[in-house]
Amino acid sequence: MVPLLIIRDLVVEFDLGKGALRAVNRASLDVQPGEVMAVVGESGSGKTTLAFSVLNLVPPPGRIAGGEILFGDKDVLFLGPEELRKYRWKEVSMVFQAAQNAMNPVMRIADQMIDTAQAHGKASKGEVLEKASELLGMMRLEPSQILRSYPHELSGGMRQRVIIALSLLLGPKMLILDEPTTALDVVTQAYILDILADVREKLGLTMLLLTHDMSIVAKLADRVAVMYAGRSMEVGKIEEIFYDAKHPYTIGLIKAAPSLIGDIADKKPIPGSPPNLLNPPPGCPFHPRCAHATPHCQEEEPELKDIGDGRLVACHNWWLINRDS
Numbered sequence: 001m002v003p004l005l006i007i008r009d010l011v012v013e014f015d016l017g018k019g020a021l022r023a024v025n026r027a028s029l030d031v032q033p034g035e036v037m038a039v040v041g042e043s044g045s046g047k048t049t050l051a052f053s054v055l056n057l058v059p060p061p062g063r064i065a066g067g068e069i070l071f072g073d074k075d076v077l078f079l080g081p082e083e084l085r086k087y088r089w090k091e092v093s094m095v096f097q098a099a100q101n102a103m104n105p106v107m108r109i110a111d112q113m114i115d116t117a118q119a120h121g122k123a124s125k126g127e128v129l130e131k132a133s134e135l136l137g138m139m140r141l142e143p144s145q146i147l148r149s150y151p152h153e154l155s156g157g158m159r160q161r162v163i164i165a166l167s168l169l170l171g172p173k174m175l176i177l178d179e180p181t182t183a184l185d186v187v188t189q190a191y192i193l194d195i196l197a198d199v200r201e202k203l204g205l206t207m208l209l210l211t212h213d214m215s216i217v218a219k220l221a222d223r224v225a226v227m228y229a230g231r232s233m234e235v236g237k238i239e240e241i242f243y244d245a246k247h248p249y250t251i252g253l254i255k256a257a258p259s260l261i262g263d264i265a266d267k268k269p270i271p272g273s274p275p276n277l278l279n280p281p282p283g284c285p286f287h288p289r290c291a292h293a294t295p296h297c298q299e300e301e302p303e304l305k306d307i308g309d310g311r312l313v314a315c316h317n318w319w320l321i322n323r324d325s
């Protein structure tokens with residue numbers, strides 16, 4: 001199948017005066033039409049920066065310094081302003097991290113829906129409200145009550161569902177969700193994930209789900225890309241990642257996630273902390289924390305390689321580690 005989204009060797013740098021911080025460092029992944037691809041990694045691993053890049057919306061002082069982003073027949077980094085305007089929202093839309101706290105507090109939800117749709121070319125108010133009602137219903141909300149509400153009258157979970165409905169207003173092919181449930185309690189999280197699974201089915205939507213939380217990945221994703229220090233470390237199907245991870249960092253992430261597999265008492269955090277991206281270690285960026293590091297790992301950065309069946313791993317020693325386990 002031809003992927004809907006292809007990200008190849010993407011490099012994004014933030015110029016901080018004292019040097020360039022490489023937030024995304026030759027990251028690669030693809031997303032098939034209709035699939036949910038999760039991008040998982042610790043805080044600062046570059047998830048949000050990667051998502052902004054897909055919209056060609058990296059904020060200054062950041063800039064895309066290399067690589068390629070293809071969406072369908074579009075070469076995203078070469079779209080002109082008008083093409084970009086159409087691409088955002090209509091082709092790909094994004095639920096931003098902590099978006100539920102960034103709604104306009106003095107505007108009713110109906111007006112926020114109308115404003116957004118009209119800014120992107122949908123003219124008739126009636127048409128917008130009809131579509132908004134349909135989407136709010138899909139979000140298991142009462143449309144007429146929600147449309148006349150102000151954001152502060154809604155709970156965090158309701159606001160997040162309104163934002164998801166808003167992001168679907170122009171019928172995008174792909175929805176990017178950046179930590180969509182992080183600020184919510186566990187019950188609300190599960191409810192929203194259930195709704196997202198439902199919506200994905202009904203609309204045949206493709207999703208890019210960014211999260212640090214492996215349990216969210218398990219509930220929604222088909223495949224997972226594991227990011228570390230701006231790089232893709234491993235990409236595989238969900239069952240491969242959870243039950244047969246090949247990369248030492250992925251193995252560490254799974255062991256650090258409580259109650260996913262096995263006993264909660266076995267939870268083991270990965271020792272050490274992510275590297276300073278202004279002064280990253282040479283070779284494999286994970287080597288200072290990796291129990292399997294060899295001198296080679298300190299000298300040469302491993303390439304992301306296909307190890308068969310579309311499974312991608314960036315580790316010099318993956319076969320050795322997995323042979324012994």
Ligand SMILES: Nc1ncnc2c1ncn2[C@@H]1O[C@H](COP(=O)(O)OP(=O)(O)OP(=O)(O)O)[C@@H](O)[C@H]1O
Pocket residue numbers: 014016021022023041042043044045046047048049050059060061062097212277
């Ligand atoms: N506007 C910015 N200016 C400078 N540095 C930035 C900016 N945005 C991100 N960075 C840096 O880029 C790196 C990646 O950040 P990013 O927000 O993409 O990570 P993340 O994986 O989304 O983290 P989190 O899980 O905390 O949301 C971090 O080191 C961060 O400090």
Ligand code: SF4
Pocket residue numbers: 247248249284285286287288290291292293294297302314315316317318
């Ligand atoms: S390349 Fe070396 S340091 Fe990096 S993950 Fe593999 S074994 Fe560990």
Ligand SMILES: [Mg+2]
Pocket residue numbers: 047048049097178
């Ligand atoms: Mg983020």
